[in-house]
Amino acid sequence: MSLQLYFAPGACSFVPHVLLEAAGAAFEPKLVKIHKGEQYSEEYKALNPKSQVPVLVTEGAVITQIVAITTFIAESFPAAKFLPSDPLQKARVLQTLAWMNNTVHPTFTHIFMPQKFTPDAAAQATIKAHNVQLFAEQLREINSLVAQAKATGGSYAAAAYGHDHLTALDAYVLTFNRWGSIAGIDPTQFTHSWAHIQTLAAHPAIAKVIERERLQLNLMG
Numbered sequence: 640m641s642l643q644l645y646f647a648p649g650a651c652s653f654v655p656h657v658l659l660e661a662a663g664a665a666f667e668p669k670l671v672k673i674h675k676g677e678q679y680s681e682e683y684k685a686l687n688p689k690s691q692v693p694v695l696v697t698e699g700a701v702i703t704q705i706v707a708i709t710t711f712i713a714e715s716f717p718a719a720k721f722l723p724s725d726p727l728q729k730a731r732v733l734q735t736l737a738w739m740n741n742t743v744h745p746t747f748t749h750i751f752m753p754q755k756f757t758p759d760a761a762a763q764a765t766i767k768a769h770n771v772q773l774f775a776e777q778l779r780e781i782n783s784l785v786a787q788a789k790a791t792g793g794s795y796a797a798a799a800y801g802h803d804h805l806t807a808l809d810a811y812v813l814t815f816n817r818w819g820s821i822a823g824i825d826p827t828q829f830t831h832s833w834a835h836i837q838t839l840a841a842h843p844a845i846a847k848v849i850e851r852e853r854l855q856l857n858l859m860g
């Protein structure tokens with residue numbers, strides 16, 4: 640199966656990037672310099688008219704959206720158990736993944752790119768400050784999820800739902816806390832998430848992705 644992942648360092652594309660590497664998939668990482676606006680080039684828009692990463696191309700078919708991409712990876716590499724087979728456990732993992740993707744991520748977009756929501760500079764500052772508070776609350780909620788997972792004796796976030804395997808949730812935990820540090824929210828205060836992130840960063844596949852993307856986990860440190 641041919642696979643190409645279009646990613647930007649430190650962006651949400653880290654999530655499928657981790658799953659592909661952890662599955663041992665043979666894939667071609669394709670760097671998109673979003674800080675230079677490459678996502679708005681005609682060539683990239685032909686691939687994804689929404690001008691976003693990640694994009695996964697398989698055998699010429701283009702897949703966008705993290706929920707769809709990670710489900711495709713999970714089903715293409717079932718031995719990795721990126722999704723539970725039990726229907727209720729699977730629903731729980733997907734419900735949290737959907738929340739991370741449709742709520743937590745857009746909260747950060749309001750902090751990082753407030754200009755997307757209003758051209759008014761003063762309104763942008765208000766939007767940003769308000770969303771920093773919301774994002775901190777969401778990081779607290781994620782910390783509770785990790786605490787719940789660890790309380791079961793598990794090693795991964797989905798252990799909270801009875802599925803103790805690496806999933807997209809873990810890669811999002813790392814990404815969101817790293818983003819929090821960009822927004823001035825000290826990630827070390829979320830002690831369960833922060834300890835979990837150190838363990839994740841030592842996982843060989845995740846370490847490889849961190850190195851390829853040249854990521855610093857805490858930008859406040």
Ligand SMILES: N[C@@H](CCC(=O)N[C@@H](CS)C(=O)NCC(=O)O)C(=O)O
Binds near residue numbers: 690703
């Ligand atoms: N819901 C989308 C979110 C994708 C997204 O927001 N990607 C960001 C990076 S984290 C992006 O490409 N931003 C470029 C831009 O908005 O110009 C998904 O799940 O793939």
